[in-house]
Every structure is written in structure tokens, then in C-alpha cells.
Amino acid sequence: MEHTLTIGKLARAAGVGVETVRYYHRCGLLPVPERAHGAIRQYSQQSLQRLHFIRQAQSLGFTLDEVRILLQQNHGQCSTARALAERKLGLVEERLRDLLRMRAELQNLIGQCRANGTEECCPLIDTLAANVESDQTCHAAALSAGLP
Structure with missing residues (x-):
């Protein structure tokens, strides 16, 4: 079974706040995971990698709209x-x-x-x-x- 993270652990591991994770949900940059047992959302390592991608792109000066475009490329264009x-x-x-x-x-x-x-x-x-x-x-x- 894949190791999962709560929103707090995900945020800490990515070096962002919980509200940033929620903001990325609202912006469509980070998919919202389904609720598991006990109504707690569990995030995958893929979510953590995506957050790192977003942060790295921002550190290079890309706006969130530009990050969205980059994420849509998915190793493509x-x-x-x-x-x-x-x-x-x-x-x-x-x-x-x-x-x-x-x-x-x-x-x-x-x-x-x-x-x-x-x-x-x-x-x-x-x-x-x-x-x-x-x-x-x-x-x-x-x-x-x-x-x-």
C-alpha cells in the first residue's frame, strides 16, 4: 500500500501552509483526494511531487497560470x-x-x-x-x- 499523508503532513513536507494546499485545490493546481476512512483526506506521494513542481516553477518566476499550463504538458509539448x-x-x-x-x-x-x-x-x-x-x-x- 502506498504511503499517504494528511493535509498537514503534506503541507509540511512541501514547505507550504495548509491554506496554500487548499488554495491550490481551489485553483485546480492540485487535485482534491477522495475522503478515506473517518472522512480524512489522504494525499499520495504524487501530490507531494506535484506541490514540489509548483514550488520549483514559482521559484523560477512562473505565475500560477503559467504553472497550470506547465502541469498540463505532462512531459508532452x-x-x-x-x-x-x-x-x-x-x-x-x-x-x-x-x-x-x-x-x-x-x-x-x-x-x-x-x-x-x-x-x-x-x-x-x-x-x-x-x-x-x-x-x-x-x-x-x-x-x-x-x-x-
């Missing part, structure tokens, strides 16, 4: 899974470029603060304030031109 992964990689690379740009800007502003040598005028605050004023001017111009 690799082209669908590859297309999802390629799209995800594109988003990761875009985010990485944004983060590198942010890092460079922050390093520059920190350097300006260090070079300033005074506490009375902060280049970082001045730059941020100038950007806010510029954004407000652009927004006001767009509104007066009838743009959203």
Missing part, C-alpha cells in the same frame, strides 16, 4: 514549455537591465553625496525633487493637451 520559459527569461533579462540601471543611478547619487561634503544640500534629494517637478510639469502639459 516541450515547445509550449520552452516558449513559456523563453518569455519568462525575456522578462527576467528586462528586469535585470532595470536593476543594473537603478544600481548605477544609486551609485552615482551616493558618490555625489560623498563628494558634496556638506549636510545642508543633498544632491540625492535635489535630484529626486527635480525629477518629481519634471514629472509634474510633463503630466500638467499632457492634461492641458487632453492626453490621459
